[in-house]
Amino acid sequence: MARIKAQTANTQADSEAYRVIAAAQAEAEKTRIGAGAQAEATRLAAKAEADAILTKAHADAQVLDQFAREMEMRRIEVSKVRAYGDKTIFVPSDGPGAQMGSALAIGMAACLGTR
Numbered sequence: 001m002a003r004i005k006a007q008t009a010n011t012q013a014d015s016e017a018y019r020v021i022a023a024a025q026a027e028a029e030k031t032r033i034g035a036g037a038q039a040e041a042t043r044l045a046a047k048a049e050a051d052a053i054l055t056k057a058h059a060d061a062q063v064l065d066q067f068a069r070e071m072e073m074r075r076i077e078v079s080k081v082r083a084y085g086d087k088t089i090f091v092p093s094d095g096p097g098a099q100m101g102s103a104l105a106i107g108m109a110a111c112l113g114t115r
Helices: 002-061 066-084 097-113
Strands: none
Touching: none
């Protein structure tokens, strides 16, 4: 009689363990599917944004009016300031301004070193 009760208890424990494992597998599959869907949505959004930027760049390249080009450059400057903040300093990384950027960085480092 005790042996039958032990086998029944083992069977119940096995079925409970199987239920827990099946639930964990289902949750993992749900998470995997959700992550895949999120990744695909992110990829599609990035592609759409890249396509929009490319289309705008092609349209901007065909603008012949110098005043319109100058206004677009000013809009870009405003958007840079809006994105990075009004206390950000943009230093050229090529051309004659590159040497000024290095001098500015060395001067700032020297000033920080004296404090």
